[in-house]
Amino acid sequence: MAVAANRTPAPDRHKVARALLSVFDKAGMVDLARGLVELGVELVSTGGSRAALEAANLPVRDVSELTGFPEIMDGRVKTLHPNVHGGLLGIRADPAHAGAMETHGIHGIDLLVVNLYPFAETVASGADRASIIENIDIGGPAMIRAGAKNHAYVSVLTDPADYTAFLEELRENGGAVGLERRRSLAAKAFGMTAAYDAAVSTWFAGETGDAAPARRAFAGTLASSLRYGENPHQSAAFYLDGSQRPGVATARQVQGKELSYNNINDTDAAFELVAEFDAARTAAVAIIKHANPCGVAEGASILDAYERALACDPVSAFGGIVALNRRLDATSAAEIVKVFTEVIIAPDADEEAIALVAAKKNLRLLLTGGLPDPRAAGLLVKSVAGGLLVQSRDSGTVDALDLKVVTKRAPSEVEMADLRFAFRVAKHVKSNAIVYARNLATVGIGAGQMSRVDSARIAARKAEDAARGAGGPVLTQGSVVASDAFFPFADGLLSAVAAGARAVIQPGGSMRDAEVIQAADDNDIAMVFTGMRHFRH
Structure with a gap:
């Protein structure tokens, strides 16, 4: 009417x-x-x-x-x-x-x-x-x-x-x-x-139980108007969705200048990654640049984990985001502030650590009070021309997977621990993702390439650059390698072998799995299939 x-x-x-x-x-x-x-x-x-x-x-x-x-x-x-x-x-x-x-x-x-x-x-x-x-x-x-x-x-x-x-x-x-x-x-x-x-x-x-209702509504409450978006000519704002998932949206900013659009995006990526590591089991640190990790490590302490994460790619870590899965202590804070860092995010921090960070007036310190659960359900939304793409959160974790050894040689206990570690990290690397790891630390990361072979080569080259800068050996020798998706051909695997990898974790499921497995056997490489892919675009 x-x-x-x-x-x-x-x-x-x-x-x-x-x-x-x-x-x-x-x-x-x-x-x-x-x-x-x-x-x-x-x-x-x-x-x-x-x-x-x-x-x-x-x-x-x-x-x-x-x-x-x-x-x-x-x-x-x-x-x-x-x-x-x-x-x-x-x-x-x-x-x-x-x-x-x-x-x-x-x-x-x-x-x-x-x-x-x-x-x-x-x-x-x-x-x-x-x-x-x-x-x-x-x-x-x-x-x-x-x-x-x-x-x-x-x-x-x-x-x-x-x-x-x-x-x-x-x-x-x-x-x-x-x-x-x-x-x-x-x-x-x-x-x-x-x-x-x-x-x-x-x-x-x-x-x-309707995963795709006929009409879907999304809403947010303005947290802050941002100076600009990814680039200065783009306007931007930050909204809260009310979910209370621990992270940048719920964190208390102790100090530092206003967060930018890119800071928020990268800090979220960093904290979601480090939350893959159970704080009751191990200390872990992730260093992120442009939403990709440039170094991740477990350690006996936050300081140990930070130093090992930084060693993976200290050049890229400049101006990055540092995420911790445990309380920030003064000793760790003193080391972190030696490198120009945009944001530190952690569940909590000691008063002495807060005072040390305060000396860097532009460095943002965010305290969340907890870690997000990597297994929790949720929705991710992305805009496309004329619509929205909606999917459930990637809540798959390597601990819940039935890993299948597919090669003649099975991974050793040490290799298996490194494989699980590397696959945790690969889940948070832009596809195509290749992660070399050794002793529960990344030693080379290749991200966002159109070819998986290129990712493997870039990760190996990054490891060589880090070794040259540190004056030490190339740590991909004797490492393990994780791939976020299957190797479509044996060439990607062989590039990892050439870099020194001795064990591989990948989802499997390629039409040429047999060819890839044969290449692994021919080079005495241990390989496990996860049955789960972790594309991240």
Whole structure:
């Protein structure tokens, strides 16, 4: 049905005479209400909000006085009434609307102060299904959308952070609010209800086991506007998705300048990689540059792991991101700050370590309070022209795989430990990925090449460059090698053999597996198949 357009221009300023307050989060509500009363605004409220206002000795009418109907069904029905929605939606300058309001005794509502039941927080708390359902707000979103649609006459406050500025404007303008602010608040209100509905629909999709629902909504809350994106001519912003997965989004930035788009992207890659290593079992450090690792190692301590990770490619580590799976201690911090580093991210840090990092005023230190679970489910989203690609997170871990020895020679115990280590790292290297490892440290990494052979050669050359710089042996000799996907031909394997690798881990599954296995046997190479690929684009 066609809807007639309202061509009555919105007033530049609109005086607030009546406010409806109905909030779950009552932070700042009483102070706001007190300021409104001082300006002569009539307060109308519901349930717990009304009780809080009365406790503060503020004059307030119960919403049932407007509706002529009590709250029923445990508060499920209290504001869903024409006297409320008519007061929000009525166009004051439209004679037909004004006549309907007068005929039916509907009084305009000029200010709506509403925030919603904590649906996402209830889901995150692990609450039962009934509790989650009960925390789906109905009346709140309905009122917010009504008031925001009619922002020509209604201001909608959904965020306590906006209360102070709103009151200041009212005081400066004799109790009136400008159109620009009303529009801004309306835009924020619709963003909030969209995000709320996205959270509800995502939960329902999970409940029904629908991996590809007919409509998929994604939402985020602005964490910060960034100076620019990957390049200075691109605008950018950082949003939180509310998942609370430990990492850059949830971290406390102890010090350092503002994070850039590239910092956030690289720091996330670094922390997700280092989380593959159980902190209760081993210390681990990952050094990342442009979302690829340039060195990863396990060690007896964070310092040991850092020094061994740095040795893999100290040139590329300059200006990189350092991620730790354990608390940052002072000894390790003193060593890390010797190399120009953009970001250090760790679960925690000693006070002495924090003080050492503070000497480098531009170095960002992020503390997360924990590690993300590499096995946890989740969604990854990528935009393409005209659409979105959505996939589940790569939650496969080498510890959960049934490794199959396919060559005549089986890996030794030491080789097997290195193979598992290398495959953990390969999961986080851009495809085509080749990782050489020795003694639980990377010694050569090849990433993002169109040919797997090229990745193997680049990784070997990186190892040679590191050896030349350190004045020591090339550590790919006697190493193991991991490939994120199968070798389509034997040439990639033979390049690794030429670099000195003695054992291989790869998914298998090529039409030429037999040829590759034969090449391994011919060179006395041990090889295991994982049955799982780890492409990362």
